[in-house]
Amino acid sequence: MASRLVSLIFLSFVMTPIIQAQSIEEFICTFGADSRTVSVVKTDAAREPKACRVDYTRNGRTTTLWSSKSGYAYCVAKAASLVTKLAEGHYSCKPQSVGAPDDRS
Numbered sequence: 001m002a003s004r005l006v007s008l009i010f011l012s013f014v015m016t017p018i019i020q021a022q023s024i025e026e027f028i029c030t031f032g033a034d035s036r037t038v039s040v041v042k043t044d045a046a047r048e049p050k051a052c053r054v055d056y057t058r059n060g061r062t063t064t065l066w067s068s069k070s071g072y073a074y075c076v077a078k079a080a081s082l083v084t085k086l087a088e089g090h091y092s093c094k095p096q097s098v099g100a101p102d103d104r105s
Contacts, residue, residue: 023041023042023097024039024040024041025040025079025095025096025098026039026040026095026096026097026098027039027079027083027093027094028094029083029087029093029094030091030092030093031090031092036056036057036058036086037055037056037057038055038056038079038082038083038086038093039056039057039079040054040076041053041055042075048069048070050068050070051069051070051072052067052068052072052074052075053066053067053075054067054075054078056082065078065082066078
């Protein structure tokens with residue numbers, strides 16, 4: 001079960017095209033009324049194509065847990081690991097892609 005979840009997480013992050021200056025791949029994880037968000041933010045693709053950070057939102061507070069200037073795969077792996085831990089703790093996690101505000105229809 002966990003290996004299937006990791007595969008789904010990895011594919012969700014990697015398969016989404018990233019063309020805007022900043023994009024966010026998120027997992028929304030819920031357990032009862034508790035909601036947590038794990039986000040991989042890819043920033044400034046033109047200047048640093050692999051720059052990213054992993055943000056974690058819990059109790060309304062967002063913290064950057066990891067970042068890299070040259071390793072988008074690093075951020076994806078760290079985010080996947082955190083989502084897996086949440087899922088193992090009985091959270092239900094669902095992927096969501098969020099683009100720049102003017103990209104939404």
